[in-house]
Amino acid sequence: MRIVIMGAGISGHTAATLLKKYLGKKHEVVVISPNANWNWIPSNIWLGVGAMEPKEVTFALKPIYDKTKIQFIQAKVTHLYPEGDKTSEQAFVEYESTAPETKGQINRISYDYCINATGPKLNFSATPGLGPEEGNTVSVCTYLHAEEANEKLQIHIQRMKNGESLNFVFGTGHGMCTCQGAAFEYLFNVDHELRKAGVREKAKILWISNEYELGDFGMGGMHLEQGGYITSNKIFAESLFVERGIQWKTRAHVTKIEKDKIFYTTLEGENGFVRYDFSMLIPPFSGVGLKAIGKNGEDITSTLFAANGMMKVDANYESKPYEHWDSKDWPSTYQSPFYANLFGIGIAFAPPHPISKVMKNSDGIQISPTPPRTGMPSAIMGKVVAQNISHQIKSKTKELKHKASMAEMGAACIASAGNGIFSGTAVSMTVYPIVPDFKKYPKWGRSLTYTTGEIGLAGHWIKMVLHYMFMYKAKCKPGWWLIPE
Numbered sequence: 498m499r500i501v502i503m504g505a506g507i508s509g510h511t512a513a514t515l516l517k518k519y520l521g522k523k524h525e526v527v528v529i530s531p532n533a534n535w536n537w538i539p540s541n542i543w544l545g546v547g548a549m550e551p552k553e554v555t556f557a558l559k560p561i562y563d564k565t566k567i568q569f570i571q572a573k574v575t576h577l578y579p580e581g582d583k584t585s586e587q588a589f590v591e592y593e594s595t596a597p598e599t600k601g602q603i604n605r606i607s608y609d610y611c612i613n614a615t616g617p618k619l620n621f622s623a624t625p626g627l628g629p630e631e632g633n634t635v636s637v638c639t640y641l642h643a644e645e646a647n648e649k650l651q652i653h654i655q656r657m658k659n660g661e662s663l664n665f666v667f668g669t670g671h672g673m674c675t676c677q678g679a680a681f682e683y684l685f686n687v688d689h690e691l692r693k694a695g696v697r698e699k700a701k702i703l704w705i706s707n708e709y710e711l712g713d714f715g716m717g718g719m720h721l722e723q724g725g726y727i728t729s730n731k732i733f734a735e736s737l738f739v740e741r742g743i744q745w746k747t748r749a750h751v752t753k754i755e756k757d758k759i760f761y762t763t764l765e766g767e768n769g770f771v772r773y774d775f776s777m778l779i780p781p782f783s784g785v786g787l788k789a790i791g792k793n794g795e796d797i798t799s800t801l802f803a804a805n806g807m808m809k810v811d812a813n814y815e816s817k818p819y820e821h822w823d824s825k826d827w828p829s830t831y832q833s834p835f836y837a838n839l840f841g842i843g844i845a846f847a848p849p850h851p852i853s854k855v856m857k858n859s860d861g862i863q864i865s866p867t868p869p870r871t872g873m874p875s876a877i878m879g880k881v882v883a884q885n886i887s888h889q890i891k892s893k894t895k896e897l898k899h900k901a902s903m904a905e906m907g908a909a910c911i912a913s914a915g916n917g918i919f920s921g922t923a924v925s926m927t928v929y930p931i932v933p934d935f936k937k938y939p940k941w942g943r944s945l946t947y948t949t950g951e952i953g954l955a956g957h958w959i960k961m962v963l964h965y966m967f968m969y970k971a972k973c974k975p976g977w978w979l980i981p982e
Contacts, residue, residue, distance in 0.1 A: 689915025
């Protein structure tokens with residue numbers, strides 16, 4: 498059997514390494530990724546402020562895959578043929594090489610199973626002027642972006658040391674962005690670095706976001722039980738922003754970005770702009786642009802994929818109002834409803850609907866977050882799909898024994914608020930379940946026992962330990978499989 502994994506991010510790398518461990522030498526595991534290096538993306542925020550170097554958050558994939566007997570192809574998959582074509586009865590993918598020595602060459606490889614773990618396209622072009630390549634803002638979405646962000650940050654810190662007062666803006670660059678947590682972390686790490694540099698009083702910092710309230714993070718907010726009282730994430734987040742002297746504007750959709758101005762519109766219909774000298778705004782995500790082709794050459798992309806380019810899996814994609822959303826709408830096996838040997842995991846799968854309520858302004862512009870699916874949930878999806886494929890191959894059945902619905906899954910998140918062995922802080926959060934279940938938990942949608950939040954130095958130490966632990970795991974060092982996802 499040959500299993501082809503498209504993508505080598507957190508979900509794809511997890512699936513590939515576990516499949517090889519489960520299946521051994523008898524079966525082929527092939528990873529196709531356009532990137533030669535693996536990147537532990539959660540630590541890019543430290544790279545973006547100069548607290549880490551690129552070599553601390555990346556490593557070359559090929560030596561790891563050579564060691565574990567996984568075939569690695571550095572290429573971008575362009576077409577998916579789930580039924581084969583007129584010349585082949587077997588399913589295959591077509592890819593374009595991105596390796597320096599064979600760049601641009603087109604090839605194909607057949608598969609018995611295929612996992613779509615391509616991750617997202619960073620859709621900077623959705624907002625004019627957004628992004629580091631053709632726009633006016635920096636990014637921490639890749640390690641190269643984060644390295645450039647730090648270079649520019651240091652220039653601005655020097656300007657403040659020379660007496661200038663500057664404006665900093667962080668948040669989301671579009672009304673339908675996800676990953677507010679990454680922008681949150683970068684904001685507070687920059688704030689921390691400005692304080693260390695003795696220039697914080699020279700900086701005005703603004704958070705601009707598509708969240709309805711602070712601390713929504715695309716999860717519809719959450720509630721915590723502390724000292725016998727129920728506290729909303731809104732109060733928790735606002736207290737932190739006030740404590741650090743940071744202003745905020747929520748319910749905002751950034752419409753365009755010029756060299757010194759960020760223009761926005763809000764749910765309430767306000768149109769305006771803010772001036773900035775340095776800005777990091779998260780882009781919206783979309784599918785990477787995979788095309789699906791049927792047996793006779795017909796384009797079946799719109800059948801297999803949602804309008805945003807993400808792949809449809811075992812979810813309920815029926816369009817219905819917020820009041821009718823159900824936790825059972827969410828997928829649990831990530832198997833394609835059209836092809837039993839095709840799976841979609843991580844950001845590559847299409848959610849059935851957002852977690853936060855969809856909100857639109859009078860012009861019909863959606864200003865509410867897309868569901869987060871990164872980090873721990875992505876790794877768990879990768880593991881469950883690897884377990885199911887391995888079980889099917891070994892048992893010679895079609896049973897999907899393992900499940901991982903985000904509506905039945907808990908998650909832990911450590912959000913850095915500043916790096917430093919004695920001065921660092923981080924927000925430590927657990928949430929259960931990720932997708933609220935108002936049938937099981939009628940009042941809050943989640944268990945107050947397993948949904949928690951604290952901030953302090955201990956959280957920073959935990960995040961630092963997790964960084965080294967997951968880098969160790971990803972490099973497949975001795976006993977790596979014992980480290981949980």
